[in-house]
Amino acid sequence: MSTLEIRDLHVSVDTEDGPKEILKGVTLTINAGETHAIMGPNGSGKSTLAYSIAGHPKYTITSGTVTLDGQDVLAMAVDERARAGLFLAMQYPVEVPGVSVSNFLRTAKTAIAGEAPKLRTWIKDVNTAMERVNMDTTFATRNVNEGFSGGEKKRHEIVQLELLDPKVAVLDETDSGLDIDALRIVSEGVNRFKENGDKGVLLITHYTRILRYIKPDFVHVFVDGRIAEEGGSELADKLESEGYAAYVGAGAAGAGA
């Protein structure tokens, strides 16, 4: 049983005009077995939250805490966070030239498990994970994400999710750029991961369509670096029909317009 706890998190980025605050106090608890959806308009800070949890050097945590089972995540290096059981499926997975997928996956698995996987079963595991998301196994010999289509990159993230089997997965717009078949395949991957045990899932998305495949227990509406509203999956249905208009520009623009 794991718990990821985010408390009053404030995050800024460096800009030419000095630091700019993006997250303005985010509090969120993800318990094992729970799926939380974060929805919000472009630029509201969803990816900032995801990257801050993973430890991307671009973001500065100005205050607040993030803990995984009581352990201080913010004090850990990026790789330590992953070894502690966090996983971030990125909105824009990075191309790493010269590093083959198979070498990458084996190195990552070895780092996380603390020992090299048994060769025979490992190759089988990799092939199975790839076939499940309809990726040809020849991808294993290609360089990490290099020349992958948008959809292939997302499916490769799911392959990693299944193989690395973290405690808590943050999925940043894993659904965007996928056609309907790929969306179903990717969703099935996430659901398999959830069935593997008591996993926490933080699903960041723009659209409600993925929520037809992955049922969230909680929905959080993210606006301007804060959670503006929270609810159950019914909140997603409301967003589906009404959009974010009610939240954007809240009091000001909303006034009677």
Added chain:
Amino acid sequence: MTVTETAAAAVQNAVEGRVASHLHPTGSFAVAEHPVPTGREEIWRFTPMKRLRNVHGDAELVAGGALFQWNTPEGVRAELVHGEESQALRGVSGLVPNTRYAARVLAEAPSTLLVDVAANTEVHEPVLVDVKGQSADPAEAGHVVLRFGLHSKAVVVLNHTGSATLAQVVEVHVGDGADVSVVSLQDWADDTVHLTQHEASVGRDASYKHVAISFGGDVVRMDSNVSYRGPGGSAELLGLYFADAGQHLEHRLFADHNEPHTKSNVVYKGALQGQGAHTVWVGNVLIRKVAEGIETYEQNRNLVLTDGCRADSVPNLEIETGEIAGAGHASTTGRFDDQHLFYLQSRGIPEDEARRLVVHGFFNDIVRRVGVPELEERLMATVEAELAKNVSKA
């Protein structure tokens, strides 16, 4: 001496009508015609002249410093030749020196290391020539001739190690239809100064691969030049270098497309780390008026691993005919990419391991293209060892 002068005159005639390219002045075998360079000359402007121990100028060149060792697979003659035989080989590649040090090597080297591969012979194992420097003092001159016969196929590896102050000329004659590789490893000790010119003349329909690999030495400066003796010749000029703190590694290429339907493909990759690490890559390609239907591509990629390094990269293409099949160049110098590092680390891979993966990946394709399996492992191991230095310093 007459032999030399005849060769000189013949080449001089052949290059008549060359363009007024500032980079390739008409050469001369006469040492007196080459003033001591000051460092302000175009071709010396990147080189730290003060560290050359005057080997570019008037340092006394003493014979017999470095130790040579080689194997002689079947079909190969390898020998240190002296006297007239050695004299007759000077300029055999068509080289007319355009630097003082090269002129001095041809005038003063007491002998020539000759590797002769018989015509129509396929040599199945690499010819390995070890050049082991014994001391950085005194300076010495080395003349090497690699002569590949008509339709021969062979690989020659020059392996430079130890301490030396060496002015060197390597002349390569590639026979018509031959398919050859010359690999030069500069794996010197920290105090070595090495000025070297590799001059190749590629025959009709011949393939020439030249690989420069520079890891060690205080200053290494190599000119790797190619010209052609007939149509259909192709040259692949590859390079791999790794500069540490304080090292100066300079590679200059010159593909002289003086014949139609010739090809050149230049790929150099380098990594730099540590305070004062400096690399220079200058890729000159000249496409002469007669050189219709040629293809050329050159690229240089540098990976800067730490602060305090400097990579100069200068591609230079001079085109005198519109009738070319393809010409292009690319040059990039990138910082070690934080995004790559973040992605790998976010999958649990520790930072030093992530760096290793990326640097391996960076060099991997070029190591494979070297095409000498005996060397691949050693090259990767050397890259590894270089990286380990950085990690332990960090």
